[in-house]
Amino acid sequence: MLFFCVLAALIVCDATGCIDSYVTQILMYIGINIILTASLNLVNGYMGEFSVGHAAFMAVGAYAASFFSLSVLPHSPVFFPLSLVAGGIAAGIVGLCVAIPAFKARDDYLAIITLALLMIVKSVFENLPWFGGPQGYAGIHKYTNLSWVFVFTVATVLVIRNLVYSNFGRGIIAVRDDEIAANLVSVNTKYVKILAFVISSFFAGIAGGLFAHLIQFINPRTFSLVKSTDILLMLYLGGSGSLIGSILGASIWTVLLELLRFLGIWRFVVAPVALIVLMIYRPLGIMGGKELRFFRPRDDGKAKP
């Protein structure tokens, strides 16, 4: 209900342009960052692994979605969600290809493997002739608007919530707590790990598509380690293992970087210092793994009445 009211309001805003375009821009960034953070949360928070390759999946999604909207589907905003989903699926497939070998390793090794992936994806897009190479992929239509960002943000949070509070989610969290014991109480650990990773990369791809159709120009350098680090920062700022944490972390970080714009280049010093201070005084992030009642399914943990 609330969802449809907000959506209706946003469609009106998009149509009339009644919100200042700068504010609109920030709001869309917040939405995209929430999708990125919440999806990374699935792997780094709930599953307790450490992936630094989220920007790579975002890149795959951005390029694939742009390719679909420019060269495959008719040029019309109506087909925009289709190209987004295509971007998500492309990122999911790359995620699957990485997950199968990567989860033979653990901890630090997964970080190294995803770091390698990040470099591979960046150089592939730099060297492929079709997407403008290092000059970047230009001419993307501006299809991203508040309504689409809102719809996909809500969808992401909802899917991840429903996943986490289910048999699969319990399996994912069990892997974090004790993988061997999880396997010995019947959790198919290999399957849940790959599942979490693929879903996480799928939504990173969606976010990439939204991002590409917002700034209308992407190049391989956009999706560097710095981008991954940004997402990691938002995740740990809000507190990993909590959806409301991801939402808060993404919102606060995005707004903070904008508010500090008057500092010029210094904001890239001030913001990380703020983060370090937070880590010292609240090492588990703002939410510390706690979850708002709103994000727990109502009947979770209740028997038949």
Next chain:
Amino acid sequence: MSHDAPNNPLLCITGLTHSFGGLMAVSDFNLSIDQGDIWGVIGPNGAGKTTVFNLMTGVYRPDKGTVLLGDEDITGLPSHTVVAKGISRTFQNIRLFKSMSVLDNLRTGAYCRLGYPLFGALARTKSFNRMERDLTARAIALCETFGISDRLHEPAASLPYGMQRKVELGRALISGPRVLLLDEPGAGLNPSELDGLTRLIRNVQRDFGVTIVLIEHRMQLVMDLCDHVKVLNFGQTIFSGPPQGLSADDIVVKAYFGENDETSLN
């Protein structure tokens, strides 16, 4: 389930052998258990008792030998499949999912019993809701039997040691196993808790109809509970029979207390 004839055991292990590098951890281990029995596996530290459990539950693949559950060969199956077939276990040093609530620990134990597809979970379908509700009801009922239902929503790590053992037992039982493997259930319990545990295991065996194999160092528990005992030493089986025969057996006494070396006594 009908009573199996004595020549058709529920769990039948033959010639189980496993070595780590040059160390023979378990050699030619045989075990044949009838429905409803309680077996004890004892032996000094490093005798290969836990390795036997690990071989049965797919943690390691045995070098040689077979494990039959009913008529089915389950040798070397992956762990999660073994549980689905009906063998659950607990651990020597409790391995709960520490950050999860007691309820979620139990529900995770039934991972293999929930048949809804991924889509069911994401779309919260009717069958998803029904299966989750049934499972939750069963988990709560188990907690009530074990007297831990007032701690249902607390993180498992916050419970006292004895209760954690019960959570682990509940987590092993919720998948509805036919065989329950208990790895040192009495470790770290005081004598009065040990009595409680003896009663609990008896009740579990009666109420859940499970067949139990337990590894234990506390002889009191073994004597009170077990119908049969196997003694391992350096991977070899050195005794097999009713627990009353233990103290009379020379080799067992030697393995536990050492040779009666008269020269060193003088």
